Amino acid sequence: MCDAVVQEKAISVQNEFGLHARPAAQIAQEAQKFSSVIHIGMQGREIDAKSILDILSLAAPRGTDLFLKAEGCDAYEAVQRIARLFEERFGEGR
């Protein structure tokens, strides 16, 4: 057993085409590796970061501000890893 923590972080979409199919797949894939409950918030809406369909439904273009929120034993690491995907622009180059 461990102590559940809540971790939050503000992020922005920086890759050229926004959260289209491939970035969405990468986020969901990464999120599924963690036991924490992970949400992505955008304009008052919160969706499940483990669901590619939920992420796609955000339709977030480049420049959108989002926040990540995870709750569980591995919340800290989960937020770090997912935030890094955004920072690296999902490996899209510019």
Added chain:
Amino acid sequence: MAKHVLTGIPVSSGVAIGKAFFLNKNRLSQAPRQTIDEGLVRQEQQRLGQAFTLASQELERIRGNVPKELQEHGALIDSYLMILRDKKLGDSAGEYIKRLRINAEWALEKAVADVEQMFNAIDDEYIRARMQDVRLVTQRVMDQFAGQENGAMPVGHRVILMAHDLTAADTIELEVDKIMAFATAMGGKTSHAGILARSLQIPAIVGVEELEQSITDNSIVILDGFNGRILIQPTEDELNKYTGLQYRFEDYQRSLTRVCHLPGETRDGYRVDVFANIELFEEVTSVLDNGGEGIGLYRTEYNYMNRSTFPTEDELTEIYTDLATIVAPNKVVIRTLDLGADKLSSFGALEEANPAMGLRAVRFCMAHKDIFRTQLRAILRAGTQGHVSIMFPMISGLQELKEIKAFYFQIKEELRKEGTAYNPDIPLGIMIEVPAAVLVADSLAREVDFFSIGTNDLIQYCLGIDRTNKHVDYLYQPLHPAIVTSIKSVIDSAHRAGIEVSVCGEMAADPFCIPILMGMQVDSISLTPQAIPGIKRIIRQVPMEDCKVLLKEVLESESVAGNNVLVKEMIFRRFPDELMFYTSLLDGD
């Protein structure tokens, strides 16, 4: 006549004659819907889970077989797998089975409908189109319920493939060397099927109505990828005609490959430089593959759209420098921002009744000098690499041009004082696309190093028609005497002032308009990369003398219809292949 003729949207040129083969024709179109007893809920949920597992294993197997050169497809299949494993589908369908006591098929349909509702609320067309992926993935699960394998290809002979739709996952299972052509019932001009066909260089038609009802396996069909027609059980005469067409097209394509890397020069030694129009950096590959001799028009709007902030000077400098470097030693003409406030989401839309004639292009830039300054500084800095030129769009008069130049010189001075590296000798040009600029071209020509005639806007403004307006698009006439005279007078003005002139609108990519532009002695043309080989073929085969004669006749004629006939006669005499394999701007009248 053939027994039956179907029509659809042609997406890849060519002709194929052969036997039809249907992919997955026996798929159930409607899943059975039943309510179930409470005692069967568990069992039904297990059946659902098993179908998901099998569908998932099947996709993983396909994923494992993706050859290296198709890794793009591989990534797509990864996202299919993600969708398949999404809670929104499987878990939600499982819930429906329990709550509504319905069978697995029906429950899955309901889960998909929920997702669809969520997607329908989305503004973004690209993301809405992902709903297609969700349906596809679900179809694979549905196939498992029905105990069906996805259709394997027949062995032994090549076929003309027919399918309801072709997706990235389907195409990977196909043995492409056995497919001569294909047709799908679904899809539009930009669907995946078309992209696939063009990359395989086989003819294809999409959006064919009644495809599934009309064609059976092994029936003989002719697929005409030029006109989007499928002839079922063709006659002897039709077979002969299309076999001939097939050979001719193959010859034609071979001649294009031979010609595209040769210079654009007529048989009697007249040279037309052939450049490419691009919008994205990635298009450079296509320019080089198709024999483009440089970039005659780089549209810079893309970096400003679909984002909430303006690009920074460093960001633009990097993009322009990369482009200049990769295209060197050939040149890149960078057109400054040609947008109106209406297109800039980040700008807070300006209410304009008629944006095409509103605060756009250089007018917008001069009203928002901070934005203009950033772009000009970036171009000047990038100009230290390769061969960069600057082009200003929408110029309508001398005063305006002088003000823009004054601003440009001021920015050069800023860079010089700061000690920032820049190229002080970048050639300056302007787009001639407003009729007023045509009339004062002589005085404009003394101020710049080159002209580029944007025929799309020039035709639109000169004839007073909005070409996106269906009610008046019949008046979009490139060979209207007013247009021909305007273009000729701009070219003459440029040459009198000793500067070069290019044509960069769609006319430059139209095989039927090219001989006339050549007759006017245009120095270069710039067009979409894919059209370059076909246009070079014409330039290399037509003598300048013929172009001059044609131009003289066209200038003397007073009617558009008369001009169109003159041009078509010339093309028919010299280039019967082009008449067959192209649709021209002149068509439709």
